[in-house]
Amino acid sequence: MIAEKIKRITTKVIIEMKARREKITALTAYDYIIASMLDESGIEVILVGDSLGNVFQGQETTLPVTVDEIIYHTKAVRKGVKHSLLVVDMPFLSYQISIEDAVRNCGRVLKETGAEAVKIEGGKPMIETIRRLVDIGIPVMGHIGLTPQSIHKFGSYDVRGREKGEAENILRDAKALEKAGVFSIVLEKIPSSLAKKITKSVSIPTIGIGAGPHCDGQILVVYDMLGMFEDFQPRFARKYAELTKTIKSSFKNYVKDIKAGNFPNKEESF
Numbered sequence: 001m002i003a004e005k006i007k008r009i010t011t012k013v014i015i016e017m018k019a020r021r022e023k024i025t026a027l028t029a030y031d032y033i034i035a036s037m038l039d040e041s042g043i044e045v046i047l048v049g050d051s052l053g054n055v056f057q058g059q060e061t062t063l064p065v066t067v068d069e070i071i072y073h074t075k076a077v078r079k080g081v082k083h084s085l086l087v088v089d090m091p092f093l094s095y096q097i098s099i100e101d102a103v104r105n106c107g108r109v110l111k112e113t114g115a116e117a118v119k120i121e122g123g124k125p126m127i128e129t130i131r132r133l134v135d136i137g138i139p140v141m142g143h144i145g146l147t148p149q150s151i152h153k154f155g156s157y158d159v160r161g162r163e164k165g166e167a168e169n170i171l172r173d174a175k176a177l178e179k180a181g182v183f184s185i186v187l188e189k190i191p192s193s194l195a196k197k198i199t200k201s202v203s204i205p206t207i208g209i210g211a212g213p214h215c216d217g218q219i220l221v222v223y224d225m226l227g228m229f230e231d232f233q234p235r236f237a238r239k240y241a242e243l244t245k246t247i248k249s250s251f252k253n254y255v256k257d258i259k260a261g262n263f264p265n266k267e268e269s270f
């Protein structure tokens with residue numbers, strides 16, 4: 001396992017993993033406890049996703065998430081991460097206004113949290129910004145396909161790149177991102193065949209979410225894979241646990257025990 005051989009996962013390690021054909025594992029985290037468990041499990045990449053807007057804050061979209069909020073969560077996650085590469089999702093409007101603004105916000109995030117890289121959504125319109133960030137030493141993970149910060153443009157969370165024109169644009173964006181210097185690209189909710197083509201066309205790793213098995217790595221929202229988020233259950237998010245059921249029955253049993261006078265018992269009292 002890579003995380004056992006190498007003390008800290010760096011962006012360089014992530015790039016080398018593609019050359020070695022070693023699959024990259026990634027999950028999101030928003031707090032210290034989950035981050036510690038993920039880090040211990042040997043996962044290579046931990047992303048403080050702006051999906052925290054949905055799963056932590058209960059918002060309908062990721063758009064309301066702020067830089068201050070992402071910094072707050074990343075500081076907590078940082079405390080639990082010793083080996084994995086820690087990547088921060090830059091919130092909507094924190095990098096789109098101008099290159100200067102993007103440098104200030106991405107720089108602030110790395111400075112204040114100790115994370116190692118940022119993730120930025122978008123292809124062609126973001127190329128100059130990404131080039132500048134990479135030039136000054138801020139590693140960037142790209143994100144194309146279904147980019148949730150553009151939900152109001154798309155109008156739905158449907159698969160992107162099904163029709164030829166859009167598929168060609170996504171492929172072109174991937175190549176442009178590689179040229180601009182990103183160390184990896186998230187491919188979200190695109191057909192497997194397109195993800196395969198992109199993965200073969202770029203030398204940097206692709207990390208899929210709802211993009212099929214041919215990507216160099218996979219990422220999921222941690223609450224989805226733990227079966228803890230029931231508002232929205234995407235088909236691509238395999239559940240490795242059913243924690244909602246466990247948590248709900250724990251709460252019910254706690255209430256039942258107190259009402260019945262069974263908690264606390266003698267051993268639990270002083």
Ligand code: KIV
Nearest residue numbers: 028049050051089186
């Ligand atoms: O915000 C997020 O969690 C993400 C990943 C799912 C890729 O962008």
